[in-house]
Amino acid sequence: MGGTFDPIHHGHLVAASEVAHRFDLQRVIFTPTGIPWHKTRTTTPGEDRYLMTVIATAADTRFEVSRVDIDRDGPTYTVDTLRDLQSAFAAEHAPDTAEWFFITGADALADIVGWHDPDGIIERAHLVGVTRPGHQLTDPGLPEGVVTMIEIPALAISSSDIRTRVAAGKPIDYLVPEGVSRWIRKHGLYAGDNS
Numbered sequence: 001m002g003g004t005f006d007p008i009h010h011g012h013l014v015a016a017s018e019v020a021h022r023f024d025l026q027r028v029i030f031t032p033t034g035i036p037w038h039k040t041r042t043t044t045p046g047e048d049r050y051l052m053t054v055i056a057t058a059a060d061t062r063f064e065v066s067r068v069d070i071d072r073d074g075p076t077y078t079v080d081t082l083r084d085l086q087s088a089f090a091a092e093h094a095p096d097t098a099e100w101f102f103i104t105g106a107d108a109l110a111d112i113v114g115w116h117d118p119d120g121i122i123e124r125a126h127l128v129g130v131t132r133p134g135h136q137l138t139d140p141g142l143p144e145g146v147v148t149m150i151e152i153p154a155l156a157i158s159s160s161d162i163r164t165r166v167a168a169g170k171p172i173d174y175l176v177p178e179g180v181s182r183w184i185r186k187h188g189l190y191a192g193d194n195s
């Protein structure tokens with residue numbers, strides 16, 4: 001499951017759980033992005049986003065967090081994320097019969113044809129776009145059968161709303177796991193955020 005996770009919230013966790021259930025997934029590996037090449041706003045340091053994702057997912061045995069995108073130099077491209085995860089998995093499992101899915105926000109997936117090596121991505125994984133209720137689904141223009149879109153009511157929560165709430169001194173209780181809320185407070189994240 002790819003995302004900037006700035007910060008991770010309960011909508012992401014519900015989405016991961018729902019997709020795991022729908023596709024009978026053994027594991028969901030969260031991959032916080034390194035340098036998001038397409039962002040105009042300043043992103044919170046990768047180490048904070050990684051650690052908040054670890055805190056948020058720690059209690060669920062199906063969930064893991066990978067540093068592949070945080071530790072790789074240069075911009076984060078999904079084809080690299082999948083290649084790195086798949087090679088590490090193949091090195092540990094023989095024969096490697098794993099089936100792979102790339103889960104992310106439907107908004108983000110709508111632009112996939114403009115991403116680096118989209119053909120390489122769809123060769124490596126089935127795509128799952130998760131979306132907020134009432135959101136108009138955009139056809140990413142991919143061949144039939146390579147992407148599944150799923151509406152997740154809990155995705156009414158958004159990272160940008162959480163950042164705005166923190167900056168305005170509003171509570172974020174129950175929108176993010178308690179440990180994430182404490183991390184944000186302890187490190188003064190989003191205090192001056194205007195996005």
Ligand code: NAP
Pocket residue numbers: 001002003004005006011012015031033036038076077078079103104105106107108114115116130155157158159160
């Ligand atoms: P984004 O533009 O920050 O997010 C777009 C929308 O999708 C937002 O509404 C966001 O909500 C939602 N979203 C993002 N990740 C989500 C998730 N895991 N579950 C549910 N909703 C999610 O997107 P991004 O985080 O930068 O990128 C998403 C993924 O696509 C990352 O893994 C990134 O590396 C990949 N990507 C790859 C390329 C490429 O290969 N060239 C280009 C763009 C993106 P929240 O803000 O609430 O999360």
